Amino acid sequence: MKRLLIFFMMISPFFFAGDYYLPEVLNGESGQTHVGILNPNRDAVTIEISGYDTDRNQIVSDVLTSLPGFGYAWLSVGDLFPASGVTISWIHINSASDLDVVAQLEMTGQKSVYRASTALGNEAYLPHIAKNTNMFSTTISAVNGTSSGVTTIMQPKPFGNSAFIEEHGQAYGKGSENVLEYWSDLSEINWVYMQSTETAVAAMEYFTYNEENKMAALGLNAQKGKKLRFLHVATDTTNFWTGMVYINVSAYEVTATETYYGAAGNVLKVHEQVVPAGAKVTLLFDANNQDRVPAGTAWVEVNSLVSMVGYELFGSVNGGTDQTFAGIEGSYSGMNRLYYPLWGASSSEWTGFIAVNIGELTDDVTFYLMDVDGNELASTQKLGLEPNSKTVFLGADLFPDTNLWEQGAWVRMDGAKSQWAGFVLRGDHGGDMRDYLVGVNALPGKNDNIKPRVVLIEDFSASNCGPCGSMDRELDESNFWENYPTTAKVFIRYGTWSNDPYYTTHSSSDMRDRADFYGVGGIPTMLVDGIYEKVGAGGVYPFFSTRIDQRRALPADYDIDLNVNFESGEVNVAVHYPGSIQSGTHRLRVAVLETEYTFSAPPGSNGVRTFHGNMLDMLPNGVGSELTGSAGGTQNFQLQYSPDALNIHPPTKFAVVAWVQNDTTKEVMGVAYQEK
Incomplete structure (x- = not known):
């Protein structure tokens, strides 16, 4: 069984309100994909879902055309496009209102989640190229989401010859190639800058590893920022490892400040790092690497005078019993409400909800279990969460009424005074071995239950x-x-x-x-x-x-x-x-x-x-x-x-x-x- 790690990145911060792109889906013999669509608004929204097949034909789905306020849908690609003989290559979802869209890629015994991109653009940062081609293969997938041809060029960093995505010369074309088709020598390539002549492109990358039955997905959404947070560091280094990466995508050398926090919000270490223009910094934390990242680190903040791009991966140690692996993008912002687009609580599956208080004030928060129709099934309040603290809550502990577990679809967290960022993890309980771990950042939003301060x-x-x-x-x-x-x-x-x-x-x-x-x-x-x-x-x-x-x-x-x-x-x-x-x-x-x-x-x-x-x-x-x-x-x-x-x-x-x-x-x- 192959291990599939998907890096998904939307191109350039040019946003179309209500447009969402899934550049890669699995369906048919390759596996399957479930699409999760959350309406974070109190009012109902209309939705149009279009799939594009391998011949670039558009197929409009009539299965889901609206969602109620706070409503949620979880449908397979086969459910969305039931016509026989159709192989969907990528998906575009349009709505007049904001949505949160995620995709779960599924292979035999494996699952992995990434968030859809929220725009087309004319540039992207593809952050990872696996240089050990004997063990890994890296594939770049990119779609031209417009009705006319464009020119898309890829520039490897720091060195390498430029390459073109030929398929983008056609409307709705998708290019998906192993990087060795573009560059025969990967030894000096750390990441790739992609640029298009028009605001037209969404892209992702994934790599496979044949020796272990693992899968991980990562959505980057074309975000970057001067304040970047890595919200998860696995403190149990005996069984897990964590890798964090940030890239200086500017044209200037800069000094970045790395601050390492414990779970209680205490500062464990502050490190100044000079980052040349175009350089990539890797922070590895496992049983053998605890010099740069101190023991007890729960999350990390990186501050810089220029915008950075960041992502992280974490999973069970190689050769261990468990077969878990997950990735989430860096966090760049927070608000006083979080939308967690995943839920699962049963004898075979668990969900963990992680909340990091990135504000300056101690806060009380309330978690709500929501159903597909936007109804609040149950709520739990947590009091006195300190600034810079990170807290992990198991879904079964937040909502212990087992009669509600099957009705639950997603979780909302409302803060009061402070600013919050977070993510959600879902995995199997397993027996002797755990098979999968999926993760995605929580979507930040405004708590509309709070009267605005004067x-x-x-x-x-x-x-x-x-x-x-x-x-x-x-x-x-x-x-x-x-x-x-x-x-x-x-x-x-x-x-x-x-x-x-x-x-x-x-x-x-x-x-x-x-x-x-x-x-x-x-x-x-x-x-x-x-x-x-x-x-x-x-x-x-x-x-x-x-x-x-x-x-x-x-x-x-x-x-x-x-x-x-x-x-x-x-x-x-x-x-x-x-x-x-x-x-x-x-x-x-x-x-x-x-x-x-x-x-x-x-x-x-x-x-x-x-x-x-x-x-x-x-x-x-x-x-x-x-x-x-x-x-x-x-x-x-x-x-x-x-x-x-x-x-x-x-x-x-x-x-x-x-x-x-x-x-x-x-x-x-x-x-x-x-x-x-």
Whole structure:
């Protein structure tokens, strides 16, 4: 039995929304392929699935034309294209909405999964050429996904003569050749750069090994990034090995920083590696190689000033009892939701769900077992997962109700505060020998159950402060107010000096409370959600935009309901507590603002006429009201201000902002805003 390792790579980051390509499928005597299609949207989607046979004819499947919200389909190529005598060579799936598409290649006793490419492009990085041709053969498969001919050239790195894929001269042509058909000497070839004259090509590579009954597949999806993560390192080096590779595909030499993490999130080692342009770095971790990769490593992060391409392989040791082998692409991004497109729990099969907290915050997560119709069958919550930690959960442990196992189709994980990356492994329990292991990265997404965070900006300023005026003009000229409306941020300006028009009998003591709270020693001083401080003018817009975007990606800890009667000045606030409460003293603060006012002439020496978010009063004062409720509960507050006393520029454009702040850490944990 041959061992088939498939490297799949989509060409170039030119994305067509809703287009997915499987450049290689097994069907007929060579084996079979199952296609998994997941709809990660809450709404139903329509789907068109086309197969291309060996004569480049298009066959449109009518077996699956839609999926419900969160729906899933798992169908063989034979099911999708039941006509007799048809040999499907490659598949294109189209939808108006995003999907997650994977393919499971199957041979006798063997299975392997890779993710479909999400675009056509005009370049690709084929990362592996097996140089030992006595034991391995490497095949490059590439399709021209368009209705016209193109020219595709392959350039071996670092040395070798260029070669052409002749089949791409025809519409929908597929070339699939052993690399020895292109180059007779592989000794100086580490990887291959593929380039096409048009945005037309999807490609993959695979290699076979005849001595052991193993199969592994790897999808690369044309991704690359300056921050690359290898999410899996097999710590049991007695029985398993792990190989990680990253390639500098830029034209510049760069120093990459490798950080090795333990499962608990602790840093085991930091290594600086000079990587010449076009160079390939290999990290091997097994019983005989533990110098570069330290013992106990659970995952690795590589940072660089240029984009890198990465992938990893892992499996049972050669000569061992088990026959397992798998590959996954490098991880380049994370979000607060993960879609795991595989499931299996039975007496013969297991599934493992791996989650890595790549963010900065401790988080609680919830796993949901989903069926093919998008229904939630069961859920399990895991609390207190630390930053940089990696956790492995067996599907049977997450969802122990055996009555649900056959109904399950896939798994969703929802985080709360942090950013997550992950992958899923599936294998057989076996007896004396385990036959297969398949793996694929989890698809990151946005947790739409979380109410978006509103970010609070506090600005200590004055109309006679020159740098404050420079800051105001920078924000105006950069369209800050238009780019970040009050649905994204709330801006509070504290008039700090006694000659400022907003330094009044109502606001002055509250302003001093807030300045003392932060220890403000000079102006302008700006705080984003209480924890990010900038002092002085210059670079204000990049500072705000970066921090606002970072904070917007996180959910609020507290949900706040705000109801203001602007005629009477009555303010009602309901603070809804989270399921678990951070340590520290938490307070509610409420400020009455004038949203914006433009003076006919500058009121101060810095020349500024228009002022935003001017604090008029704080309720009951700048110190605020301490929260005394319990987790999961609600605490209500009723406050009052005088609309007549604060009507300084009739008719004043009033607004009220309420926020909860942890006075111990200064972090703002939830914001509510209402304008008149």
